[in-house]
Structure formats: C-alpha cells, structure tokens
Amino acid sequence: MNLYRQPGFRSLALLLTIVTVYVTYGYFNFYRDPLSIFFSEEHGFDRFYSATRQAEADAFLDALEANPDAVRLRLAKAGPKPEMCVVFMTIARELEGRQYIETAVGSFFSNMSRAERKAIHLKLFFADVPSPETQHRSYARLATADIADDIITYPRSLPDKDKERQMALLESWFKARNDGSMIERKTVYDYAYALRQCVQTTEAPYIALFEDDIILADGWAVRTLKNLHTVEEMMRDPRRHDPAPGRVEPGGPNSWLYLRMFNQERSFGWGGGYGFRSNNVHLISLAVSAALLAFILLGRRLFFPRSLARYLDSWVLLVICGVAVPLFIWLFFASGKASLLGSPPGVYEEFFGCCSQALVFNRKHAQALSDFLMAATTKPGRAGRGDMLPKDFAWDHGLARVSAYPMLAQHLGRISATGTTTFEAGRIWSMAFENLKAHKLANEHVKLIKELFGQEEVREMTTLG
Structure with a gap:
C-alpha cells in the first residue's frame, strides 16, 4: 500500500503545510500584539x-x-x-x-x-x-x-x-x-x-x-x-432612548460621557489566555466539529459527487473534524484579536477599554x-482608579462610552507618576x-x-x- 496515495495522509500533509505557512506569517506579522502567541517581548514595543x-x-x-x-x-x-x-x-x-x-x-x-x-x-x-x-x-x-x-x-x-x-x-x-x-x-x-x-x-x-x-x-x-x-x-x-441606570447597551443611551482617544490592544477582548479551554475553545470546537461532521456524512450519502465522496474516508474525517477544526479555532483566538480583526476606522460605542491617558x-x-x-x-x-470611576459613573447614569479609530494618542511613559512599575507602564501601549x-x-x-x-x-x- 502506497502511503502517499492515502487520502488521510494527504489531508494531514496539507494541514501541516497550511499551519506552517500560517505560523511563519504570524511570527513576522503578529509579534506586536500582546494577546498573541507570536508576541515578542523584544520587539513588540518597537517605535515606528x-x-x-x-x-x-x-x-x-x-x-x-x-x-x-x-x-x-x-x-x-x-x-x-x-x-x-x-x-x-x-x-x-x-x-x-x-x-x-x-x-x-x-x-x-x-x-x-x-x-x-x-x-x-x-x-x-x-x-x-x-x-x-x-x-x-x-x-x-x-x-x-x-x-x-x-x-x-x-x-x-x-x-x-x-x-x-x-x-x-x-x-x-x-x-x-x-x-x-x-x-x-x-x-x-x-x-x-x-x-x-x-x-x-x-x-x-x-x-x-x-x-x-x-x-x-x-x-x-x-x-x-x-x-x-x-x-x-x-x-x-x-432609535436611541433613555435607558434605566445600569442597563447601558450599545445603541441605547441618547447621551454620552466620553470619547476615547487611546486604547491598548490588551483591552480589545478575549484575553482568556492561550490554553485550549480559554475562551471556551473546547466547546466551540466540539460544536463546530459535530455540525461539520454531520454535514459531511449527510452530503457524502446524498448529494456529494462520487468522485469527491470516495476521498472522504474515516481518516480524512478525523483529520478535518478531530484535528483541523480545533486547531484552527484555537489559532484564531491565540493569534490575537487585534492582529486578526483590528479596528476599522470610525466612531463606535465600546464598553471595554483601558486607561485614562486621553479622554x-x-x-x-x-x-x-x-x-x-x-x-x-x-x-x-x-x-478607585481614574479610568474606572468614569466607567462606573457612565453605567450608573445610562451614558454611552465611545471610541474613535484610529487612536490618536500613544502612551510613552515608562516612569509612572502613580506607582505603576516600569514594566507595566511600558505595556500600556497602542x-x-x-x-x-x-x-x-x-x-x-x-x-x-x-x-x-x-x-x-x-x-x-x-x-x-
């Protein structure tokens, strides 16, 4: 039996090739995202x-x-x-x-x-x-x-x-x-x-x-x-309205408290870590894999052409649903939200965000x-902290918080005036x-x-x- 002719081996080889190319790309392009597995402490804060x-x-x-x-x-x-x-x-x-x-x-x-x-x-x-x-x-x-x-x-x-x-x-x-x-x-x-x-x-x-x-x-x-x-x-x-205090939802408040001019990528969301269980990757992978497996099995029996169906054997399904799907979903989260999605230019309601450098x-x-x-x-x-108290005020009074992209301010401070360590101060960075x-x-x-x-x-x- 020629191993190279087996659909399962070919699909595994293709998967490894795709992952290798992606990891190489991530190493050279995602190294400045602090929530990415590709983040570089040495060059992540390089100034441009x-x-x-x-x-x-x-x-x-x-x-x-x-x-x-x-x-x-x-x-x-x-x-x-x-x-x-x-x-x-x-x-x-x-x-x-x-x-x-x-x-x-x-x-x-x-x-x-x-x-x-x-x-x-x-x-x-x-x-x-x-x-x-x-x-x-x-x-x-x-x-x-x-x-x-x-x-x-x-x-x-x-x-x-x-x-x-x-x-x-x-x-x-x-x-x-x-x-x-x-x-x-x-x-x-x-x-x-x-x-x-x-x-x-x-x-x-x-x-x-x-x-x-x-x-x-x-x-x-x-x-x-x-x-x-x-x-x-x-x-x-x-369509906006006056919300009850404590019920501030995007598109709801008809008045706003502040516009954010600085934010750090660490505050962009899904900062749960790189583990397979972080951000519920294991549950998402299980749901996606099960749905995809059901679709392939049904398609192979009912409407896939025979020329395609004969390649979708058990080993190929294992590689796709058991390895590729969980791996790609994990890589999506582990690569970092800022690296993959970024923030398109514009003005948006955002209830997350860090720091009080420029409001x-x-x-x-x-x-x-x-x-x-x-x-x-x-x-x-x-x-209380100077950046958290305004958030509390906005929440209590039903006021929107807004961010504008691109961010127009950068934090350069390394010697903090509020007791923040030099290491942590340097990581407040856009x-x-x-x-x-x-x-x-x-x-x-x-x-x-x-x-x-x-x-x-x-x-x-x-x-x-």
Missing part, C-alpha cells in the same frame, strides 16, 4: 510612527526655543468660543532632558493650523504641591513660552476661603504617594479639579483630559472635532462627574498607533481642515507652514 511624531514635536519645541515670538504669532491663542477645553495634567518625574509634558505639548502644537488653535482652549495643570514652580522642571520653560491659554496650579487657583485646608490635604496625599491608596486619592482629585476648571472658566462643549506622558498624532485636533460631531449625530438617532468628556455631564470623583476621594478605603503613516495623516489633515474650516484656512495653513 511615535518616533516620527516625537521628532516633529522636538522640531516644534526647538523652534519655540529659538524664536518664541514667531511661534506665538503663527498660532496665537484660543478664540472667544472654543469648541474644546484641553487640560494636560502633569506632575514632576525624575527624567533627564526634556520632560514628558514638553514632548506632549510639542505634539499638541506640531503641524497645527491656526483654525484648530482657535477652536481649542489649552490649560497646563501642574498638580505638584506645595510649589510646582520649584518642583516641576518644565514649569518655568512652559510658563515663559506663553503658548498655553492658562496655567493651573493648586496654590494659585484654590479658593481662598478653603485653601489652607485643601492644600494640607493635597500635600498629605502627595507626600504619601508611595501608598497606593493615597496616590489614588490625589490622582482622582486632580481629574475632578481639571474638569471643574474647564467648566468654570470656558463654555467649551467638550473637555479633554490628557496625561502628560502621551504623544498626539498629526491632525489630532481636527480629526477629534470631526469625531465629536459624529458622536453628536449618533446620539440624535431617533474627551461631554460638558453636559462634566460637573456631575467632577462631583462624583471628588466624593470618591473622601470615602473610606480605596478611592500597537495600532505605531501603524499610522505620516504622509497619509498629513494629507488627511489638510482634507479635514478644508471640510471643517474651509479652503481659506487650508491656504493659510500651507502659507504659514
């Missing part, structure tokens, strides 16, 4: 677009240092009716050279048009206590540069009647920042205070809170404004959210951000400026460079 964007941010900062008057003249400040109030929250870190906040601000401004600048009120919130002027290395440089619309510090902005007590409380939390509970309280308070500052000092309908260790993509401002307009259109859909809030709920966060800092035990292409973003930036602000703004943008 973020390195390009940092160079652009550095070029802006260099120009600002060389000729601050020219930069200020080109960009000016926010207009009288900004669409968005942006707060960069920062505290001092032990870094050599340029600080995170400087790079973040450089990416905020780099390639920005004057029309975008007029639409955005920028606040820099130095949250160190008691003296950010002396504690934070970037304070003097950014204050002197005079490119922000407002610089916030606790000593300068707390109400006089309660300042002494509040400063004492904030200093106690700040001094005990090695205690996870204390740094949580301080961080949550900072978020609440930043929201409140935008509500009290501007009429902007959108409030963005940015952490200082991010970098923003080219055209982030106009694209975010467009995404926010899309969110408003989504909420006007007559844009709906002003309608900002004051209530600020009060909610403030209250969390006074309750016994842990205050693989998709690194896939962005500079030339494509630049072209889309110009198109969106024309769409939202008009051709004259494009002409001014290209003239001013």
